[in-house]
Amino acid sequence: MKASSTGYRIIKDKLFISGVVLFSFLSIVPLLLILFYIIKNGIAVINWDFLTQLPRPMGEEGGGIINAIVGTLMLIVIACLVSVPVGVTAGIYLNEYRTGKIAESVRMAVEVIMGIPSIIIGIIAYTWIVIPLGSFSALSGGVALAIMMLPVIIKSTEETLKLVPNTLREASLALGVPYSTTIIKVIIPAGLSGIITGILLGVARVAGETAPLLFTAFGNPFMNYNILEPVNSLPLLIFVYATSPYQEWHSLAWGASLVLVVFVLLMNFITKLVTRR
Amino acid sequence: MNETFLRTEKLSALFNGERVVKNVTITFQKNKVTAIMGPSGCGKTTLIRCINRMHELIPGAATTGKIFLYDDEIGSINPILVRRKIGMVFQKPNPFPTMSIYENVIAGYRLNGFHLSRDEMNATVEESLRKAALWDEVKDVLHRKGTFLSGGQQQRLCIARALAMKPEVILLDEPTSALDPKATSRIEELIVELKDAVSILIVTHNTAQAARVSEYTAFMYLGELVEFGSTKKMFTVPENSKTEEYLMGKFG
Ligand SMILES: Nc1ncnc2c1ncn2[C@@H]1O[C@H](COP(=O)(O)OP(=O)(O)OP(=O)(O)O)[C@@H](O)[C@H]1O
């Protein structure tokens, strides 16, 4: 009686463990499939020309996606320039003033922005920047992406700084170091890897965004370095090429997808390196 | 020979309205070691944190009464200047983890943006580490992170960091409570050697330690200063029966 019930428990335990293993494996299957398809279809078109040349008009062979790569990098730089100072400052504020009305509202705003669909953030950037300036632009696209990065950066900054022990702050203050200097030279360096992680995760999050760019960065078949003009970006290019009726453009879209996925994986990889240090 | 340089007058400290240090009036002598002892929670840490104005940084904390450094009331001096004159070493060693040993020692200058020449910096680092009896152990690894050191070495690094600022007085909050007996006696020797250069207030749980290192002892109980006087006298003929019980190990 007793023995059999123990046997039953052991079997139940084994079943449970195999279930857990099975489901964890199932959860990585989609990732593997995605990688497999993208690499299989994309690798064929990737070569030096693809990475360094402008797109050719329909009907001509070859051509590349350099304008989209440059555009994506521009958008990310603009997004970082806007979101990093604001996000890190807000994160510091939330960590320093844990309670109080302003902190509570900022925290709530962060949650809300997190949940707003990206297309709506695109509309906001459109009404704020595209309409007043009268043109689609890299700037408006960058701002839209910045708004999407903000909550990630704010949260990770706050969480990281929370882990910086209070004894460190006291060590600095007890040396007669002013409060502001203590924050800048002691607290932030102590949490720097976490803050950088947050920024990289933010970049990885927005690098593949299409919706907020549809009516901000807009897309551009040519090379553009002017932040007040429309630029192309990898996700926009993929969207346009993949929905076109032409077979060649489909394969270009696969190639661009591979570039984008590699970029995002690289971001995640660097994040891992930074956090391990 | 004896010179009072620091004194408190009816000092009380509060946390959210609750008084944890009550009407303490006490004087500290220059170039002497004064021990503050008492059972856990009696307000020793809070008392010394009032002296360098660290207490007021805690939300909900307040003080009443006065503290004088020479003739200046410290409430009227900018807290930043107070803390440069009154150094502090905490119960748990807290070197800056992002800085090397060298940088930790001169952190007070670097972080405050005081400019020192290379030579002055080198001299300050060596002198402070020598005073803290750490120089010989670390002179070849000055550019390694301070957090690689052992607990006792880290505590001496923190003492060196406080000494580098050339303070009038240094507040030691149970500096040996996290250390083994060997590291403890090292720091006790150090305290005795240091008093020519700087006045010392040391908080300790350990009555034997107070007897070994201090000239004056204050005994606190439930936030009040019960007895204060020369260490020799207090350990031989305590005036107050509470002090006697504490010294005999009946509580605390
Ligand atoms: N940050 C704080 N907020 C509220 N109350 C506090 C705080 N810190 C200390 N107290 C209270 O103040 C009283 C005195 O604390 P304090 O740390 O000064 O004691 P102590 O004598 O240093 O004790 P120990 O020997 O354990 O270090 C205690 O009752 C404690 O609960």
Ligand SMILES: [Mg+2]
């Ligand atoms: Mg204490």
